[in-house]
Amino acid sequence: MATSEEVRQHLQAFKSAVGDAMQTVSDYQTHGTQYTSSNQASERAKITTVRASLLHANDCSICTTWDGS
Amino acid sequence: MADVHNEDMILSLNAALSKVREALDTTVKIEQNPSMSVSDRDANVVIVKAAIANATSTLQNCRSDTYEGAAAPDPSITAFSITVPGTAVAGSGPGTFVATVDTHDHNGVPIEVGTRVNATWSSSDSGIVSVNSSTGSYMPVSQGNITVTARYTDGSVASAPMVITD
Numbered sequence: 001m002a003t004s005e006e007v008r009q010h011l012q013a014f015k016s017a018v019g020d021a022m023q024t025v026s027d028y029q030t031h032g033t034q035y036t037s038s039n040q041a042s043e044r045a046k047i048t049t050v051r052a053s054l055l056h057a058n059d060c061s062i063c064t065t066w067d068g069s
Numbered sequence: 070m071a072d073v074h075n076e077d078m079i080l081s082l083n084a085a086l087s088k089v090r091e092a093l094d095t096t097v098k099i100e101q102n103p104s105m106s107v108s109d110r111d112a113n114v115v116i117v118k119a120a121i122a123n124a125t126s127t128l129q130n131c132r133s134d135t136y137e138g139a140a141a142p143d144p145s146i147t148a149f150s151i152t153v154p155g156t157a158v159a160g161s162g163p164g165t166f167v168a169t170v171d172t173h174d175h176n177g178v179p180i181e182v183g184t185r186v187n188a189t190w191s192s193s194d195s196g197i198v199s200v201n202s203s204t205g206s207y208m209p210v211s212q213g214n215i216t217v218t219a220r221y222t223d224g225s226v227a228s229a230p231m232v233i234t235d
Contacts, residue, residue, distance in 0.1 A: 011093040022083065025079055056124065063092075
């Protein structure tokens with residue numbers, strides 16, 4: 001069973017990762033045309049892999065086993 | 070599969086982030102309130118799990134693998150049409166032809182329908198109906214049949230018949 005503290009930390013990390021991805025898109029939106037092509041590729045890679053890297057498993061062992069205690 | 074642009078990713082990530090925040094806030098609320106009733110706590114746990122499921126689903130469907138890293142193209146015009154009265158009486162007061170466009174975004178989702186736009190107008194016989202080419206204001210002058218034509222800035226052309234009676 002996951003504790004409240006574990007769930008909170010887990011969600012904090014998830015939130016931070018989504019926020020980072022959004023910041024990357026926002027930066028790309030603002031400065032994308034100023035990037036070198038290699039920077040463009042690396043920044044875009046951060047987003048094109050966002051689904052795989054941030055996807056929260058439906059059977060997440062932390063969230064799904066938390067009972068609020 | 071439709072390309073995903075900056076605006077699409079911001080929307081998806083914002084939606085996911087909003088749900089994760091909700092889950093986190095609810096978790097903290099439970100954590101900080103040990104005297105919460107069991108039923109309230111259980112209800113909040115359900116909220117947390119639902120919020121995370123929602124965030125997961127959003128990320129699952131965000132189509133980030135087709136992210137373009139560029140702003141979305143301008144909306145496309147799906148239809149250019151004009152409104153012309155079928156008949157008018159010669160010598161009656163002036164009127165105005167109306168041109169409209171329908172637009173959709175880069176994913177084919179309609180944005181606007183029937184948005185009034187400026188066009189370049191012409192009458193097939195200005196002796197029957199005279200028309201101001203830039204405003205679409207017209208005057209039925211004499212009896213006869215004409216075709217009204219409008220050209221939009223993207224090259225679209227629309228035309229309609231008009232009958233002028235005495």
